[in-house]
Amino acid sequence: xxxxxxxxxxxxxxxxxxxxxxxxxSDMAYGFVQASELVFEEDEGVVIDPTEExxxxxxxxxxxxxxxMHSVIRVEQVKKRGTAVIRDSKSGEKVTPLPLDDSRRKR
Numbered sequence: 678x679x680x681x682x683x684x685x686x687x688x689x690x691x692x693x694x695x696x697x698x699x700x701x702x703s704d705m706a707y708g709f710v711q712a713s714e715l716v717f718e719e720d721e722g723v724v725i726d727p728t729e730e731x732x733x734x735x736x737x738x739x740x741x742x743x744x745x746m747h748s749v750i751r752v753e754q755v756k757k758r759g760t761a762v763i764r765d766s767k768s769g770e771k772v773t774p775l776p777l778d779d780s781r782r783k784r
Contacts, residue, residue: 692764700760
């Protein structure tokens, strides 16, 4: 069994909680945390969590995520992967953005 980490960090006023296999200090610059080998739920089931799907799409082409140290809330070594989520930073509630139809925006 390989090591798994849950990393919580602030991004644009939201708290992101994602899972990865490696967390280290960044080689890019001092003051950054490097997360790599991001892990998302496989598309095996019929029900797909929209937040998990959004995170998978957002980080689809990411090989290494460099996070400023001040944005990292916590890093936990976990036994198994949970659900990746985006939470409101103030209330802590899970945020599920609803897709907007472009035709509605053009008023």
